[in-house]
Amino acid sequence: MTERKPVLEIEHLSVAYDSPRGPVQAVNDVSLAIYEEEIVGLVGESGSGKSTMAYAIMRLLKGVAYVTGGSIKINGKDVYGLSKQELRAFRWAEMAMVFQSAMSALNPVMTVEQQIADTIRSHQKNASSAEIRKRAEELLDLVRIDRKHLKSYPHQLSGGMKQRVVIAIAICLKPSLVIMDEPTTALDVVVQRSILDQIQEIQREVKFAILFISHDFSLVSELASRVAIMYAGRVVELAGSRRLRVAGEHHPYTEGLLRAIPRLTADDVVIEGIPGNPPNLVELPSGCAFHPRCAHATERCAVEEPRLQKTGQAEIACHLFQGREVPQHV
Ligand SMILES: Nc1ncnc2c1ncn2[C@@H]1O[C@H](COP(=O)(O)OP(=O)(O)OP(=O)(O)O)[C@@H](O)[C@H]1O
Numbered sequence: 001m002t003e004r005k006p007v008l009e010i011e012h013l014s015v016a017y018d019s020p021r022g023p024v025q026a027v028n029d030v031s032l033a034i035y036e037e038e039i040v041g042l043v044g045e046s047g048s049g050k051s052t053m054a055y056a057i058m059r060l061l062k063g064v065a066y067v068t069g070g071s072i073k074i075n076g077k078d079v080y081g082l083s084k085q086e087l088r089a090f091r092w093a094e095m096a097m098v099f100q101s102a103m104s105a106l107n108p109v110m111t112v113e114q115q116i117a118d119t120i121r122s123h124q125k126n127a128s129s130a131e132i133r134k135r136a137e138e139l140l141d142l143v144r145i146d147r148k149h150l151k152s153y154p155h156q157l158s159g160g161m162k163q164r165v166v167i168a169i170a171i172c173l174k175p176s177l178v179i180m181d182e183p184t185t186a187l188d189v190v191v192q193r194s195i196l197d198q199i200q201e202i203q204r205e206v207k208f209a210i211l212f213i214s215h216d217f218s219l220v221s222e223l224a225s226r227v228a229i230m231y232a233g234r235v236v237e238l239a240g241s242r243r244l245r246v247a248g249e250h251h252p253y254t255e256g257l258l259r260a261i262p263r264l265t266a267d268d269v270v271i272e273g274i275p276g277n278p279p280n281l282v283e284l285p286s287g288c289a290f291h292p293r294c295a296h297a298t299e300r301c302a303v304e305e306p307r308l309q310k311t312g313q314a315e316i317a318c319h320l321f322q323g324r325e326v327p328q329h330v
């Protein structure tokens with residue numbers, strides 16, 4: 001087997017927001033690598049730090065948000081070591097993002113073609129109109145939108161079509177990493193399914209790596225080969241998605257997420273939530289941030305923060321697993 005190259009390498013990334021009540025540690029010592037053409041999921045409750053991490057990777061944090069530690073490399077290049085000019089050339093060409101509010105990201109007074117052209121011209125100043133038209137047509141074919149919509153304005157498109165246009169723009173300069181932040185959350189279930197299938201198809205054809213962010217655990221585990229579970233700014237478990245679909249030896253928070261998925265095949269469907277609420281990031285609980293909600297918590301959990309460590313084929317940050325091998329599933 002040839003060695004896979006990492007596209008994204010995050011090491012010990014921490015991000016904080018200044019707030020009147022003190023710094024909010026939204027991302028806390030996260031390390032994660034994504035390899036060529038791999039789809040990795042990032043799952044966690046609202047407020048767990050998923051979008052903050054995405055913005056940090058794209059170097060788009062503004063105002064009160066700032067990186068407090070760690071490093072991010074894309075294709076071996078330190079994202080925070082790039083000059084402003086280099087960053088401009090880097091964004092969209094090597095890393096691109098489909099934003100959480102993607103559909104409103106389209107400019108209402110520009111046609112689809114103009115918006116694609118804008119992105120291409122921002123990187124290839126001398127591209128001719130004919131070249132741009134050809135590329136825009138190819139992109140619409142790829143996301144299965146009739147070419148006649150090159151002349152359409154966003155309001156003339158359905159929600160699903162707008163989302164496809166946003167994806168087309170994200171991949172128009174052939175980046176090697178695309179971050180998709182809740183790309184289908186605003187859509188109904190049927191459209192959501194067709195877009196997911198399409199993302200998989202396009203990804204196989206064009207070949208890029210994806211960091212796919214969602215709070216929907218079952219959706220992510222279907223799409224991604226590996227999934228990182230985030231809780232209160234930390235990755236608490238990183239495992240293959242096949243392994244994650246099997247209940248077994250997981251971080252107690254992951255177990256909670258698994259129990260919260262309705263199973264259509266079960267006779268008596270009991271959906272259990274996770275007791276308690278996500279913590280206030282200004283005053284994180286001591287030790288393991290999950291311990292006040294955890295049925296297995298011991299005294300140690302209240303004082304000592306568990307580190308993410310390899311346990312069998314997964315990485316889990318939990319004292320329950322320290323020093324022992326987790327049996328391998330499937
Ligand atoms: N502008 C801000 N000022 C202060 N704190 C912020 C700001 N934006 C976000 N935060 C804090 O950062 C944390 C992480 O927010 P983030 O948007 O990254 O979460 P998320 O996992 O993407 O949530 P969601 O699933 O709702 O999109 C939140 O808990 C919030 O308290």
Ligand SMILES: [Mg+2]
Pocket residue numbers: 050051052100181
């Ligand atoms: Mg978010």
